[in-house]
Amino acid sequence: MAVRDYLRERFFPHMWCPGCGHGTILGALLRAVESLGLKKSEMVMVSGIGCSSRISGYVDFHTLHTLHGRALAFATGVKLSRPEVKLMVPMGDGDALAIGGNHFIHAARRNIDMTAIVMNNRIYGMTGGQYSPLTGYGALATTAPYRNIDHGFDVVTLASAAGATFVARTTAYHVQQAKDILQKAIAHKGFSVVEILSQCPTYFGRKNRMGSAVDMLRWFKENTTKIGSKAKAENPDLIERGIFVEKQLPEYCSEYDKVLERAQSGGS
Amino acid sequence: MSDNVKFVQGNEACVEGALYAGLNFFAGYPITPSTEVAEALSSRLPQKGGKFIQMEDEIASICAIIGASLTGHKVMTATSGPGFSLMQEGLGYAIMAEIPCVIVNVQRGGPSTGNPTHVSQGDINQARWGTHGDHAVIALTASNHQDVFAITVDAFNLAETYRTPVVLLFDEVLGHMREKLTIPDPGQIPLVERLWTSVKEGVDYHPYLPREDGRLPMSDFGGVHRYNVTGLFHDMWGFPSADPGVVHGLLRHLVDKIYNNENAIARYKEYYMEDARTIFISYGSSARSALHVVEYLRPRGVPIGLLELQTLWPFPSRIVREKCADAQAVVVVEMNMGQILNEVKTAVDRPDSVYLANRIDGTLITPTDIRNILRVIQGKGV
Amino acid sequence: MAKPKLKEHHIEREWCKGCGICIEFCPKNVLELDEKDKAVAVRLEDCIACRMCELRCPDLAIEVIVQE
Numbered sequence: 001m002a003v004r005d006y007l008r009e010r011f012f013p014h015m016w017c018p019g020c021g022h023g024t025i026l027g028a029l030l031r032a033v034e035s036l037g038l039k040k041s042e043m044v045m046v047s048g049i050g051c052s053s054r055i056s057g058y059v060d061f062h063t064l065h066t067l068h069g070r071a072l073a074f075a076t077g078v079k080l081s082r083p084e085v086k087l088m089v090p091m092g093d094g095d096a097l098a099i100g101g102n103h104f105i106h107a108a109r110r111n112i113d114m115t116a117i118v119m120n121n122r123i124y125g126m127t128g129g130q131y132s133p134l135t136g137y138g139a140l141a142t143t144a145p146y147r148n149i150d151h152g153f154d155v156v157t158l159a160s161a162a163g164a165t166f167v168a169r170t171t172a173y174h175v176q177q178a179k180d181i182l183q184k185a186i187a188h189k190g191f192s193v194v195e196i197l198s199q200c201p202t203y204f205g206r207k208n209r210m211g212s213a214v215d216m217l218r219w220f221k222e223n224t225t226k227i228g229s230k231a232k233a234e235n236p237d238l239i240e241r242g243i244f245v246e247k248q249l250p251e252y253c254s255e256y257d258k259v260l261e262r263a264q265s266g267g268s
Numbered sequence: 269m270s271d272n273v274k275f276v277q278g279n280e281a282c283v284e285g286a287l288y289a290g291l292n293f294f295a296g297y298p299i300t301p302s303t304e305v306a307e308a309l310s311s312r313l314p315q316k317g318g319k320f321i322q323m324e325d326e327i328a329s330i331c332a333i334i335g336a337s338l339t340g341h342k343v344m345t346a347t348s349g350p351g352f353s354l355m356q357e358g359l360g361y362a363i364m365a366e367i368p369c370v371i372v373n374v375q376r377g378g379p380s381t382g383n384p385t386h387v388s389q390g391d392i393n394q395a396r397w398g399t400h401g402d403h404a405v406i407a408l409t410a411s412n413h414q415d416v417f418a419i420t421v422d423a424f425n426l427a428e429t430y431r432t433p434v435v436l437l438f439d440e441v442l443g444h445m446r447e448k449l450t451i452p453d454p455g456q457i458p459l460v461e462r463l464w465t466s467v468k469e470g471v472d473y474h475p476y477l478p479r480e481d482g483r484l485p486m487s488d489f490g491g492v493h494r495y496n497v498t499g500l501f502h503d504m505w506g507f508p509s510a511d512p513g514v515v516h517g518l519l520r521h522l523v524d525k526i527y528n529n530e531n532a533i534a535r536y537k538e539y540y541m542e543d544a545r546t547i548f549i550s551y552g553s554s555a556r557s558a559l560h561v562v563e564y565l566r567p568r569g570v571p572i573g574l575l576e577l578q579t580l581w582p583f584p585s586r587i588v589r590e591k592c593a594d595a596q597a598v599v600v601v602e603m604n605m606g607q608i609l610n611e612v613k614t615a616v617d618r619p620d621s622v623y624l625a626n627r628i629d630g631t632l633i634t635p636t637d638i639r640n641i642l643r644v645i646q647g648k649g650v
Numbered sequence: 651m652a653k654p655k656l657k658e659h660h661i662e663r664e665w666c667k668g669c670g671i672c673i674e675f676c677p678k679n680v681l682e683l684d685e686k687d688k689a690v691a692v693r694l695e696d697c698i699a700c701r702m703c704e705l706r707c708p709d710l711a712i713e714v715i716v717q718e
Binding site for chain 2: 073075102106
């Protein structure tokens with residue numbers, strides 16, 4: 001099956017700005033799904049609100065476009081009531097970690113089998129460029145005209161601490177790695193988190209004088225490195241890419257089967 | 269005593285009703301005075317193969333049940349006051365996306381944290397208008413445990429019939445009081461099951477195209493038909509649309525499907541209404557006190573009756589107007605500052621003959637309170 | 651494994667928003683923007699079918715088709 005077979009082509013060209021990294025992430029995601037040989041009817045995509053969340057409209061899966069920040073809560077209901085589906089939950093950084101931050105850590109804690117994709121463009125794009133929980137200290141945004149004094153989350157350490165059993169990071173520049181990581185994340189049984197740095201040339205890039213989409217991709221190339229690389233040792237400011245956590249722990253729906261068993265055998 | 273006869277709290281009666289109706293997915297978050305609903309279901313649901321999950325908050329709870337309803341299950345959450353406030357955005361989503369679900373609000377005193385362990389009926393208007401935007405909602409209540417059971421079953425039936433959330437507005441007294449409940453045999457109360465589409469796999473299915481009778485057949489999410497669900501205004505496939513015709517048509521549909529069926533959705537009980545010149549209108553636990561007054565005064569020759577409302581939204585205006593046509597005085601008995609009073613005044617021909625008998629201090633309004641207020645209304649003093 | 655041989659670049663012109671990412675990161679400088687700011691493969695003979703343009707295209711507009 002070709003990537004295009006997974007698309008709802010009638011909605012193309014998509015609504016994202018020229019050079020936005022979200023489309024690249026969509027492509028990587030579909031290639032991962034294709035490599036796994038998954039059928040459209042076994043895939044459920046649940047998204048929230050924001051630029052990133054529009055991704056669900058473009059894929060020919062079962063798609064649930066929900067409320068800002070709440071995608072993981074809806075997804076939990078879908079997954080627990082129909083555990084056989086493959087669930088993916090793409091979210092923006094504000095969607096996942098500001099308004100949805102509580103749902104994010106609790107879904108990770110439960111280790112419920114789904115793939116959370118944080119499409120991190122460091123900004124609220126849909127509303128026009130306000131600072132997000134991943135904008136970072138010192139950056140400019142329409143609501144941080146004197147530079148941001150909020151510190152950003154580190155998604156990888158946050159997700160790891162919250163209990164996610166698969167945690168990875170890559171960028172929209174590193175497309176092959178993005179596809180490979182997504183493929184592993186989808187195949188992983190448990191709560192997987194993939195942070196993908198995505199460029200927003202329209203708001204974050206323009207506001208912070210980072211140049212064009214091309215310049216922003218080059219920034220990803222030059223400012224990131226493989227986990228544990230020599231470059232990282234020499235320059236601690238580099239952002240690491242790769243799989244940080246990959247472990248097997250009891251998954252929530254499987255654990256719930258034990259609850260059913262105990263309840264029905266009269267035990268506790 | 270038969271197994272079918274129980275001595276239970278109202279919250280447990282609600283649980284029994286939900287299980288009778290076929291509930292098999294519950295998500296909730298602990299909050300007084302509704303917690304017993306979650307506690308009982310955490311034990312009962314897995315026994316019958318259903319799922320119970322305690323979420324991180326009330327927002328997540330309502331979202332989770334909406335997700336589970338989509339996959340084809342009968343679902344419910346239960347909460348109180350502040351938790352109901354948190355559920356408003358999810359309630360709006362379920363209305364917009366037309367997803368059947370039942371939301372129990374065992375009311376306590378508000379605003380804010382308010383009076384958590386005490387009774388109130390202060391959330392009537394929140395149930396109606398708590399979520400933003402024009403919309404319609406179904407809200408039901410009851411005044412005794414047998415009726416709590418039956419109205420809970422009804423809530424599931426209406427949710428499935430109209431593909432909409434239904435709010436059950438109980439209160440702390442009802443939730444925690446214990447009384448007898450007889451569980452009907454299976455089949456004794458008819459159940460409305462999910463209306464599944466007859467569209468076959470591989471054929472274009474329209475999740476938002478109503479049949480001629482107005483009902484919208486569903487297809488289990490994750491099943492044979494792939495479609496989109498959104499909280500945005502959407503076309504018949506569920507895809508977002510800002511087309512003025514689509515927006516207008518959908519909003520009209522969402523409101524009309526409820527308001528055009530106001531009489532069909534109206535549930536109420538009448539006590540001594542035939543020749544009543546003074547009519548109490550009440551609901552929930554306050555209706556118990558109102559009924560007590562009626563039963564005290566009737567043998568003393570006072571032509572007084574009670575119209576007990578079980579459907580609060582859509583407000584049964586036509587029924588109230590008709591029933592109160594010959595009344596000299598209509599006294600609304602409720603535990604708030606007149607939330608149903610205003611609806612009654614709007615409904616009847618002579619709003620200046622409508623009075624309020626209320627109590628708002630966290631204490632159940634007593635028959636004595638009502639009689640005293642009645643004497644004041646009648647110009648007799650207390 | 652044999653080196654894949656290019657057949658064609660299928661570029662969905664309607665989908666292309668002309669961001670220039672495919673052009674900038676092509677290792678062989680195969681693509682250009684035309685007068686309407688749409689990507690076109692002008693030096694097909696140089697293409698090594700690495701697919702980086704296809705993978706990076708944010709508009710999902712490029713498909714590198716190789717000979718079977």
